[in-house]
Amino acid sequence: LRQAATDTAARHDALHWSLNLDDRYRISASAGLSPALVPAEETDLRSLDPADAIATVEAWMATQRADAYDLWGSGPRIRFALFHLPETPAGPSTVCALMTHHLYTDEHALQLLWTEIVRRASTPPISAPTSPDLRYSRWAEASTSAAAATSARTAAEAVAQRCQAHETRPYPDYLERSPAPNGYGQQARALGPVDTANVSARLSVGPAAVSVAAVAQAVAEETGHGRIVLNMPMSLRRTAAEAGIVGCFVASALLPIRVEPTGDRLVQHCQQALDFASRHAHARPGLLSRSVGRPQISLAIEQPATTRRLGPVTWSSFAAPNAGPKHPLSLQLSASATGPGRLRASWTSATLTQQQAVDLLERTTDHLNHLTAKG
Numbered sequence: 001l002r003q004a005a006t007d008t009a010a011r012h013d014a015l016h017w018s019l020n021l022d023d024r025y026r027i028s029a030s031a032g033l034s035p036a037l038v039p040a041e042e043t044d045l046r047s048l049d050p051a052d053a054i055a056t057v058e059a060w061m062a063t064q065r066a067d068a069y070d071l072w073g074s075g076p077r078i079r080f081a082l083f084h085l086p087e088t089p090a091g092p093s094t095v096c097a098l099m100t101h102h103l104y105t106d107e108h109a110l111q112l113l114w115t116e117i118v119r120r121a122s123t124p125p126i127s128a129p130t131s132p133d134l135r136y137s138r139w140a141e142a143s144t145s146a147a148a149a150t151s152a153r154t155a156a157e158a159v160a161q162r163c164q165a166h167e168t169r170p171y172p173d174y175l176e177r178s179p180a181p182n183g184y185g186q187q188a189r190a191l192g193p194v195d196t197a198n199v200s201a202r203l204s205v206g207p208a209a210v211s212v213a214a215v216a217q218a219v220a221e222e223t224g225h226g227r228i229v230l231n232m233p234m235s236l237r238r239t240a241a242e243a244g245i246v247g248c249f250v251a252s253a254l255l256p257i258r259v260e261p262t263g264d265r266l267v268q269h270c271q272q273a274l275d276f277a278s279r280h281a282h283a284r285p286g287l288l289s290r291s292v293g294r295p296q297i298s299l300a301i302e303q304p305a306t307t308r309r310l311g312p313v314t315w316s317s318f319a320a321p322n323a324g325p326k327h328p329l330s331l332q333l334s335a336s337a338t339g340p341g342r343l344r345a346s347w348t349s350a351t352l353t354q355q356q357a358v359d360l361l362e363r364t365t366d367h368l369n370h371l372t373a374k375g
Contacts, residue, residue, distance in 0.1 A: 106247075229256050255277045
């Protein structure tokens with residue numbers, strides 16, 4: 001497994017780039033990639049109580065997630081560890097942990113990496129050098145061409161025009177009381193199973209439209225203003241070929257939402273807003289920040305922490321560590337039709353009070369349940 005992780009990391013160009021202050025990032029696109037540095041740890045926990053062994057693994061994960069990555073230097077892009085757990089009646093088991101920075105890979109790319117690592121580990125090693133995969137370099141180069149820059153500028157102008165028509169003001173301007181000016185807060189709320197299949201099929205919309213509608217209606221009720229601008233991460237993968245490339249294809253897109261009317265028509269409007277945002281997700285960020293300013297709210301709709309099987313291996317993704325909000329108000333929504341989910345808010349104290357955040361989460365949950373109710 002250690003060798004498989006090293007060989008996999010060495011093959012993908014996205015794990016070889018570094019930031020610099022001149023052109024933002026650089027990707028190695030040479031004929032052959034230099035060996036990737038993959039620190040590998042191996043810890044024997046078989047003498048511990050099972051609960052203590054799991055706690056040790058979780059503590060290591062928490063420490064690694066908090067450690068900074070050297071984005072400017074030649075430090076490791078991936079960290080890999082093996083933990084041998086106490087044997088159970090089902091047999092021996094080992095936890096394999098893979099850590100990387102979200103600027104190198106998105107979650108889809110992590111699945112690609114794990115699949116390749118497991119495939120390599122389960123087949124006999126070969127002595128021939130691995131062919132480098134330079135597709136992300138080529139995609140990045142194409143995205144900075146003159147034609148791409150013109151397209152990004154045009155997209156930004158279209159987004160700015162639509163956002164400016166909403167005439168939104170900073171979030172606190174709509175609230176009745178002024179919160180304290182310093183610090184930030186966080187609040188999480190557990191969700192029961194949320195099944196969007198019925199409303200998605202009935203209205204011909206995606207699950208995200210239902211979630212966006214619930215958030216938009218909750219925000220409109222709390223602020224008394226029916227026009228909001230959401231910031232959402234979206235994928236720039238557009239083709240089947242790009243679906244197989246390891247790299248980060250995530251961009252921040254702006255969604256102007258008009259919360260009039262509500263119910264089914266709001267869900268359909270949110271789907272139209274998502275379609276518009278997806279078509280313009282390549283908009284030039286600098287132009288948007290100058291013409292639109294900071295969006296009122298950041299909303300990330302995440303995949304719930306599910307367990308997947310890859311041959312003999314079971315793996316789960318871990319959410320990013322809790323941190324201060326990147327926007328005045330950030331919401332992370334993770335919902336599942338078959339299990340529990342979570343709605344988490346983080347905010348600056350100049351934006352919300354604790355009680356206002358709790359109220360917003362409760363409103364969002366109520367609208368999500370109402371929109372997905374059957375019958």
